[in-house]
Amino acid sequence: MFQERDVxxxxxxxxxxxxxxLFLLPVRFSPGSFPAHLLGIAGSTLMSLTLVYPFRKRIQxxxxxx
Numbered sequence: 236m237f238q239e240r241d242v243x244x245x246x247x248x249x250x251x252x253x254x255x256x257l258f259l260l261p262v263r264f265s266p267g268s269f270p271a272h273l274l275g276i277a278g279s280t281l282m283s284l285t286l287v288y289p290f291r292k293r294i295q296x297x298x299x300x301x
Contacts, residue, residue, distance in 0.1 A: 264271050 264274070
């Protein structure tokens with residue numbers, strides 16, 4: 236689907252834009268605000284996606300390099 240290099244570049248651009256927007260945009264991240272909710276949802280989604288790899292590996296029965 237995607238090459239590893241492409242994914243790395245996309246992640247680097249995403250995080251660079253995220254950090255730049257946090258410093259440049261005048262948004263208040265107080266508890267209960269809309270931007271705080273969006274960051275929480277995005278963070279929860281990314282953390283739950285990290286669980287997909289071990290489950291997929293266990294279901295497919297793949298072990299490490301032999």
